[in-house]
Amino acid sequence: xxxxxxxxxxxxxxxxxxxxxxxxxxxxxxxxxxxxxxxxxxxxxxxxxxxxxxxxxxxxxxxxxxxxxxxxxxxxxxxxxxxxxxxxxxxxxxxxxxxxxxxxxxxxxxxxxxxxxxxxxxxxxxxxxxxxxxxxxxxxxxxxxxxxxxxxxxxxxxxxxxxxxxxxxxxxxxxxxxxxxxxxxxxxxxxxxxxxxxxxxxxxxxxxxxxxxxxxxxxxxxxxxxxxxxxxxxxxxxxxxxxxxxxxxxxxxxxxxxxxxxxxxxxxxxxxxxxxxxxxxxxxxxxxxxxxxxxxxxxxxxxxxxxxxxxxxxxxxxxxxxxxxxxxxxxxxxxxxxxxxxxxxxxxxxxxxxxxxxxxxxxxxxxxxxxxxxxxxxxxxxxxxxxxxxxxxxxxxxxxxxxxxxxxxxxxxxxxxxxxxxxxxxxxxxxxxxxxxxxxxxxxxxxxxxxxxxxxxxxxxxxxxxxxxxxxx
Numbered sequence: 001x002x003x004x005x006x007x008x009x010x011x012x013x014x015x016x017x018x019x020x021x022x023x024x025x026x027x028x029x030x031x032x033x034x035x036x037x038x039x040x041x042x043x044x045x046x047x048x049x050x051x052x053x054x055x056x057x058x059x060x061x062x063x064x065x066x067x068x069x070x071x072x073x074x075x076x077x078x079x080x081x082x083x084x085x086x087x088x089x090x091x092x093x094x095x096x097x098x099x100x101x102x103x104x105x106x107x108x109x110x111x112x113x114x115x116x117x118x119x120x121x122x123x124x125x126x127x128x129x130x131x132x133x134x135x136x137x138x139x140x141x142x143x144x145x146x147x148x149x150x151x152x153x154x155x156x157x158x159x160x161x162x163x164x165x166x167x168x169x170x171x172x173x174x175x176x177x178x179x180x181x182x183x184x185x186x187x188x189x190x191x192x193x194x195x196x197x198x199x200x201x202x203x204x205x206x207x208x209x210x211x212x213x214x215x216x217x218x219x220x221x222x223x224x225x226x227x228x229x230x231x232x233x234x235x236x237x238x239x240x241x242x243x244x245x246x247x248x249x250x251x252x253x254x255x256x257x258x259x260x261x262x263x264x265x266x267x268x269x270x271x272x273x274x275x276x277x278x279x280x281x282x283x284x285x286x287x288x289x290x291x292x293x294x295x296x297x298x299x300x301x302x303x304x305x306x307x308x309x310x311x312x313x314x315x316x317x318x319x320x321x322x323x324x325x326x327x328x329x330x331x332x333x334x335x336x337x338x339x340x341x342x343x344x345x346x347x348x349x350x351x352x353x354x355x356x357x358x359x360x361x362x363x364x365x366x367x368x369x370x371x372x373x374x375x376x377x378x379x380x381x382x383x384x385x386x387x388x389x390x391x392x393x394x395x396x397x398x399x400x401x402x403x404x405x406x407x408x409x410x411x412x413x414x415x416x417x418x419x420x421x422x423x424x425x426x427x428x429x430x431x432x433x434x435x436x437x438x439x440x441x442x443x444x445x446x447x448x449x450x451x452x453x454x455x456x457x458x459x460x461x462x463x464x465x466x467x468x469x470x471x472x473x
Contacts, residue, residue, distance in 0.1 A: 003051035004059045007225075009197035009234055010255070011098045011188040015090070016050040017065040021078050022177040023048055029179060044068075050181070055127045060195060061094035062127060062161065065182050069170075080174045085167060086110050088182050091121055092153070093131040093161025096195030097306050100255045100268050101153040101188035105166065108147075108180045113168035115140055115149065121163060131161040138164070150257070157306050158194070189234065189255045191307065193243075206238035207246045212377035214279055214368040216240045220252035220269070223359040242309075247376055248275035249308055249341075252362050258354060265354035266347065267292050271364055274303060274312035274341035277376055282334040282368035286344060289360040290328050295348035297321060297330055303341035312341035336368070 003014035018030045023044050025034045034047040037056055045068040053059035070085035071078070088107060107113060118135030121128045140151040151164060170176075190197040206217040220236050240250035253270040271286050288295055302308075302315045317335040324331070334342070350360070370377035 001051050002053065002057035002059060003063065004053045004057070006060075006190075006196070009190050009192065011094075011101070011186065011190055013053045013059075013061075013063040013186040014184065015052050015063045015065050015186075016181060016183040017052075017067055018048040018050060018179050018181045019067040019069070019086075020044060020048065020177055020179045021069065023179070027179075055130075060096055062091050062131070063184070063186055065090055065184055067182065069176055071176070078176045080170060080172050080176055082172045083169045084172075084174065084176070086170050087165060087167045089119070089163060089165040090184060091128065091161060091163050092156070092186060093128075093133075093159075094156050095158060096190055097158045098156040098188035099191055099253055099270065099307070101156050101186060102257055103149075103151040103153060103164065103184060103186050104257075105149045105151065105164075105182070105184045106147060107149070107166060107168070107182055109174070110168040110170045111146065113146060113149075113166050115151070115164060115166055117162060117164045119163040119165065121161075128161075131159055133161045133163065136162060138162075153188075155304060155306070156188070187255065187257065189253055191253065192236075192239075192241075192251065203236045203239050205240060205244040205246055206250060207240050207244070209370075209376060212370045212372065214282070214366060214370060214376075216248075216250045216366040217364070218250050218252055219361060219363040220254050221359050221361040222254040222256065222267075222269075224256070224354060224356055247277050249273070249312070250364070250366060252364060254360070254362065256350070256354065263350075263352040263354050265350045267350050267354075267360060268347050269345070269362055270307075271344040271346075271362075272303060272307060272341075273316075273336075273343070273366065274308045275336050276338065277374045278338045278371050279334075279336040279368040280371065282336055282366065284332045284334060284366050285364060286330040286332075286346075287363045288328050288330070288346065288348070289362055291350055291353045291358075291360055292328075292346075292348035292362075293351055295330075295346045297323075298345045300343040300345065303343040307343060308341045312339050314338070314340035316340045316342045318342060334368075 003016070005012040005014060018033065020027070021044050023030065023034055025032045027033070030048065030050060033049060034042055034044075036042045036046065045066070048067065049064060052065070053061055053063035055062075066087075066089040068087050069080075070087065071080070086109075088105070090103070090105065092101075092103070117138055120133045122131070122133055123129075136154060138151055138153055140149055142149050149166065153162060156162070206219075208215040208217065218236065218239050220234050222234050234254050236251065240246045240248055242249070249272055251272050253272070255268050257266045257268075259265055269288075271284075273284065299318065301318060302313055305313065314337050316337070319333045321330050321332045323329075330344070330346075332344070350358075
């Protein structure tokens with residue numbers, strides 16, 4: 001039976017198998033589990049798969065639980081006469097990248113279990129040979145009874161796999177021919193644009209840059225679909241990415257792991273930044289949801305290649321960051337060369353808030369300056385307008401100009417200072433003399449006034465003469 005419960009952007013795989021040295025297809029609890037996919041009968045170590053993820057079931061990878069006792073295969077009921085080794089081996093491979101992969105595995109019985117990893121099982125043939133099997137650095141925690149293991153696998157690249165194995169001991173007297181069931185769950189996230197995760201579900205570009213000033217915004221909301229599982233759906237309203245024609249990438253991932261305590265969970269996320277062009281004086285503000293407690297930040301510089309399309313291999317210069325607990329923000333100062341990238345990872349906790357329907361929203365904004373002459377900051381080519389003073393008689397204007405506005409030296413007497421704009425309409429008729437300034441303007445005004453006075457006196461005299469002539473009789 002398929003154990004693939006994934007949604008569009010969330011990997012959610014389950015696997016379980018039953019180990020019983022005498023298991024048959026007629027078992028009342030677990031029937032029809034001893035016939036292989038090829039229709040042939042198998043022994044107990046190759047049967048008993050209750051749920052698994054495999055290409056034959058339409059899965060996008062492999063997730064199964066192999067199992068065996070370190071003893072000879074019995075022909076009848078078997079009871080361990082001495083402490084006996086018990087082994088559970090879990091191959092995990094994926095067709096699409098999975099970020100933040102985490103395995104939770106519950107062992108039914110036994111003690112003194114140890115975890116090993118790194119087996120190369122490509123020699124088993126298809127579908128195992130379709131993947132490159134690796135041995136990444138993994139970490140784990142164990143429950144007090146030693147039977148529930150939480151294994152952090154990290155980021156799994158496309159078409160790769162990892163094998164983890166749990167080996168322990170069951171005591172003498174253990175009935176090996178009774179059903180013993182182990183279960184596992186793998187959770188993680190498919191990055192946008194990979195697998196079944198659309199590149200920008202319901203998103204628009206967060207690139208609000210203008211001229212040479214960089215202004216990017218992004219957000220991500222993780223919604224809890226089941227409070228008992230760590231599988232939030234992630235939606236984004238704004239991202240920066242090349243498919244929008246943006247000169248880089250700017251986005252947020254998010255995922256979670258539910259705790260055994262109802263309402264509690266580990267919340268994880270990743271802030272991603274990459275640029276095609278050099279940016280200086282960069283300020284990057286990460287705002288975490290207030291319900292994310294005690295976040296711890298780590299930096300990947302440059303970003304892992306798969307996360308930025310293997311197109312931004314250059315590291316950035318970044319400071320240690322400044323956490324503001326009141327604002328719940330982390331602020332970084334950066335300098336970014338062209339084709340550079342960086343990822344900020346965080347891990348925090350939810351205490352009491354992780355229930356069905358709850359959501360957590362993280363946002364980020366970026367500001368900075370593009371280099372002049374770059375594609376997003378074209379160099380200014382306009383030449384400042386200046387005028388050379390002339391000695392010709394100025395054309396008068398209806399608006400007086402008292403101070404030169406673009407000349408480096410004061411205008412000489414009788415010369416109109418150059419101006420950048422003419423307030424007079426080109427079709428208007430200038431009024432002679434009203435725009436003259438300085439000593440020459442004063443002289444012209446006095447000459448005009450004197451002439452007016454002379455004409456006035458002459459007309460007065462003429463008028464008096466005419467009046468005297470009419471009264472002579």
